[in-house]
Amino acid sequence: MRLRIAVTDNDWFRFLRGLPGVDEVNFWKPGGEQTFKALAPNEPLLFKLHSPENFIVGGGFFVRFLFLPWSFAWDSFGPKNGTATMDEMRRRIEKYRRRPVGPNDPIGCILLRDPFFFDEPLWIPAPPDFARSIVQGKSYDTETPMGRHLWSEVTARLQAISAPAEVAAEEAPRIYGDPVLVRPRLGQGTFRVLVTDNYRRRCAVTGEKALPVLDAAHIRPVAEGGQHRLDNGLLLRTDVHRLFDAGYVTVTPDGRFLVSRRLKDDFDNGEPYMPFHNQRIWMPGDPVSQPNREALAWHSEGVFLG
Incomplete structure (x- = not known):
């Protein structure tokens, strides 16, 4: 099974961690051109904060990547985009793009279900091979020692905090031979x-x-x-x-x-x-x-x- 550590906006994470009952999130990319092919459905994307907070602080499970007008993304997900208001989301996109955006300008939307957010004592240090120069993210495979260690650290924390998603205890269903967190319902x-x-x-x-x-x-x-x-x-x-x-x-x-x-x-x-x-x-x-x-x-x- 693959997993992806994605560099995550610190404010996006902290805002969503404070929201109750978050069953889905839009992990959006401000650009409207670069696609995302790093994960298959149900594989985990892990949130790593920007330096100097080099920790894995949560994650979610990949559903689909789509280019959407940012205003439609707001209408669909609201605060689950990681901002309190539509205007704040627009300002954040403009901050990254360094230019004004119109309502139909597209953004890249990585749709995640069953997100989880760790409190600070449970944060996981970024792997030694995750260079601080990495801008977007890095993929790992649970067939490798590092990938399996990371996934073990994540699942241990999820079990400890009784996260809404459940670790599949039996051998099936599996993806690429590894147990995954599965809930069939979309948000x-x-x-x-x-x-x-x-x-x-x-x-x-x-x-x-x-x-x-x-x-x-x-x-x-x-x-x-x-x-x-x-x-x-x-x-x-x-x-x-x-x-x-x-x-x-x-x-x-x-x-x-x-x-x-x-x-x-x-x-x-x-x-x-x-x-x-x-x-x-x-x-x-x-x-x-x-x-x-x-x-x-x-x-x-x-x-x-x-």
Whole structure:
């Protein structure tokens, strides 16, 4: 298994350590050009503070890397971006870029789930081979003595503080032969970002591309037993999302968009949606990323007003 030690903004770390109940974070990079390929999903990224505080102070588990407009990253994660306000996040990006940024300027977003933050007595000294000249980070493999030692130090601390993630005790599931920390659920912000990316930033029904009016809709709401899973999501324009939640529209298990006659009966309207009635929605090409047929059946049979 690989792990990555990433040089971390000290203020970002301290702010997030003080937030209660943080289930996900956006470990963002101010540039909008350099990609991130150092980790596979579920592999750990560890936070190392800037010198002179050369310590590993926490980490999280890699979900995905995406380039996102920084304003959309704020709308999706809010303070889980590591700042208290949107304006503070903008100022921090501008500090690194040394120029003003517009709302649609992209940043690199390393999405992490199940983050953990160590109190100072549990901080781990940076490895001897982690040079102070390293600007971004350094990767290790648990097949090597140093990598295995680092991972052992991290897991020992997580067990000691009863972190929200759990160390897999059995042999499976494993990644590259090593036990990893696993929790299947995504956070709300990660769900929104991944669903948006999954549908190529277009409403599955109307084709609308204006990002501010696109919502990651749960097919089956969390309150009804649904989860923040990619196959439980549809990217819908805001008005279509509200109608979907209220049962005035649905998507059938075979992917057809239906408009209820109740929309006309209740509001003497609904004409803007009729051109899409009985049309197939746009779906991602990867079957794993497509909406779950059972969830669609749950909505079309139990929520849709007919």
